[in-house]
Amino acid sequence: MINLISDTVTKPTSEMMEAMLQARVGDDVFKEDPTVNALEEKLASMFGVQAALFFPSGTMANQTAIKLHTQPGEQLICDKYAHIYNYEGGGVSFNSSVSCKLIDGDRGMMTAEQVEAAINPPDFYHSPLSSLVAIENTTNKGGGACWNLTALQQIRELCDDHQLAYHLDGARLWNALVAKDQEPKTYGKLFDTISVCLSKGLGCPVGSVLLGSKEHIEKAIRIRKVFGGGMRQAGYLAAAGMYALDHHMDRLKDDHQRAKDIADVLKQAAFVKKIEPVETNILIFEIEEKVLQEAEFIKILEQHQIRIISMGEGKWRMVTHLDYTKEQHQQLLSILKQIG
Secondary structure (H helix, E strand, C coil): EEECCCCCCCCHHHHHHHHHHHCCCCCCCCCHHHHHHHHHHHHHHHHHHHCCEEECCCCHHHHHHHHHCCCCCCEEEEEEECCCHHHHEEEHHHHHCCEEEEEEEEEEECCCHHHHHCCCCCCCCCCCCCCEEEEEECCCCCCCCCCHHHHHHHHHHHHHHHHCCEEEEEHHHHHHHHHHCCCCHHHHHHEEEEEEECCCCCCCCCCCEECHHHHHHHHHHHHHCCCCCCCCCHHHHHHHHHHHHCCCCCCCHHHHHHCCCCCCCCCCCCEEEECCCCCEEEEEECCCCCCCCCCHHHHHHHCCCCCCCEEECCCHHHHHHHCCCCCHHHHHHHHHHHHC
């Protein structure tokens, strides 16, 4: 099976599993798990922020941040492709009772001018009070696109001018850092809160971390409790994160190159209508149904035990990852050339 539906399908390597088995653990609800504490301290130091908090999922980390920064009836501003709007089960409204002002950006990325135009006048009580700007880097539905730092800085300045909070859904921030050769501390200076995922490109089985000020993280602990996210001997999971940060960062370059290799083959295929630019490990493309019907294309892939995923609106996604081997890569390229 060649499974390219997501980079969440990976399993721990034998070395990661050994690190998990050797972990020192305690009760993290009482903040007495030494490995969880070490992971939180490591990530806070990496990003140059005061504190961090371990979560069972990125969705819970994002939803906690939204609840931190908003009050019921308010509104957050995000791109129409944002994960917090499309793929978190309506949690924005269910958990925090806030609405989303959606911006029609470019591949999931919006400009400061677009954000400014979306801010509701604070003295106009007929409209929701704008209180938070949330961005996603890399953009999932935008094909793994990486934000320009200048654009992020311009939005930061806008948030300061309008007293808006600024959250980064950094589920695949590691990919952006590697692709753009950037430093984590750059992001730590820009955002009020950042969520980073350990179970995507880094290959951990479970886990995300929310980063921010000591005040924000102290409040986040209470929200995490309400959401049911307090875990006991979570150090076994945190140990996987510690191992991944030390051993799986550099290899993200391999995922990026393989995604670009696949794109190069698809660009030559008559059955492909359009391919989004490939910067990291996500490839999104559309099929030219005058040449090959979607159902027939998927049937061919299934015959070769290849799995990809629909993104809706006629778009299909492939995501390269830790468990997608060099041998599988060559096999996939050969099959796509045969189809083309």
